[in-house]
Amino acid sequence: LTDISFKARRGETVALIGATGSGKTTLLNLIPRFYDATAGQVLVDGADVRDCTQRSLRNRIGYVSQKAVLFAGSVRSNVSYGDNGQGEITDAEVRNAVSVAQGTEFVEAMEGAYDAPIAQGGTNVSGGQKQRLAIARAVARKPEIFLFDDSFSALDYKTDRALRKALGEQTKDATKIIVAQRIGTIRHADRILVLEHGKIVGAGTHEELMKTCPTYQDIAGSQLSKEELLNG
Numbered sequence: 594l595t596d597i598s599f600k601a602r603r604g605e606t607v608a609l610i611g612a613t614g615s616g617k618t619t620l621l622n623l624i625p626r627f628y629d630a631t632a633g634q635v636l637v638d639g640a641d642v643r644d645c646t647q648r649s650l651r652n653r654i655g656y657v658s659q660k661a662v663l664f665a666g667s668v669r670s671n672v673s674y675g676d677n678g679q680g681e682i683t684d685a686e687v688r689n690a691v692s693v694a695q696g697t698e699f700v701e702a703m704e705g706a707y708d709a710p711i712a713q714g715g716t717n718v719s720g721g722q723k724q725r726l727a728i729a730r731a732v733a734r735k736p737e738i739f740l741f742d743d744s745f746s747a748l749d750y751k752t753d754r755a756l757r758k759a760l761g762e763q764t765k766d767a768t769k770i771i772v773a774q775r776i777g778t779i780r781h782a783d784r785i786l787v788l789e790h791g792k793i794v795g796a797g798t799h800e801e802l803m804k805t806c807p808t809y810q811d812i813a814g815s816q817l818s819k820e821e822l823l824n825g
Contacts, residue, residue, distance in 0.1 A: 594620055596792055597620060597792070597793060599784075599793070603767075604767070604768065605768055605784065606761075606781075607768075607771070608779035608782035609621065609786050610785060610809070611787055611812075616788050622742075623642075625650065625651055625656055626642050626643070626650065629642075637650065637653070652736075654736050655739045655740070656731060656739075656740045656742075657742065658727075658742050661715065661727035661747075662715075663711050663714060663723055663726060664713065666710075668691070668700050669687055671730060673687050673730075686733050687733060689732075689733075691726075691729045693732045693759045694729035694759075695748075695755050695756045696725040699718075699725075719747075721747040724744055724748060725756070732763065737767055738770070745771075745778050776816050779799075782798075784797065785797065785798065785799060785809070787802065
């Protein structure tokens with residue numbers, strides 16, 4: 594990564610898009626300090642993340658990795674997993690988080706519902722269900738900052754859209770940073786950053802980038818129909 598500079602304000606959704614290997618995940622992973630910047634700074638509320646304790650920093654973050662991770666246990670134990678510094682996550686919060694993640698229907702259809710068993714690695718649920726439970730886990734933490742690393746890729750477009758709408762309503766005050774491959778997932782973001790070879794080659798809204806950024810235009814041309822391109 595070189596010459597990366599941007600701000601994500603409270604309540605905003607900032608999206609990162611670009612080809613495989615362009616640096617999207619690397620950039621996202623600097624925020625929770627999975628590794629540190631070798632030059633420059635990553636600031637959260639004006640404080641260098643290297644000056645924060647790992648616990649205090651990560652208590653503020655809801656992170657959903659590229660590969661959804663589930664543990665042996667139940668739906669409930671997976672969604673309420675982890676200490677966020679705010680006390681135990683209640684049953685009501687678990688149900689609400691699953692609802693936001695568009696998981697209520699499949700969870701309540703499972704034998705035992707929220708107490709239904711989840712196998713190690715989530716091998717007894719589908720890829721889309723696994724992603725939704727991982728998203729529910731992040732929502733249940735009520736974080737200040739959401740980091741989604743291509744976390745909607747296994748969802749069909751309808752579920753993706755419904756989930757993002759519910760997420761937007763539930764997390765108005767949180768900052769959301771989304772890595773995505775699909776333009777459909779991020780086209781309504783407040784700001785989209787286009788990465789190429791570790792650099793930002795375009796920044797703006799979907800409409801602005803369609804006029805100014807050839808790299809974004811190429812991605813859009815390969816994913817969207819002519820009708821979608823014309824109608825925005």
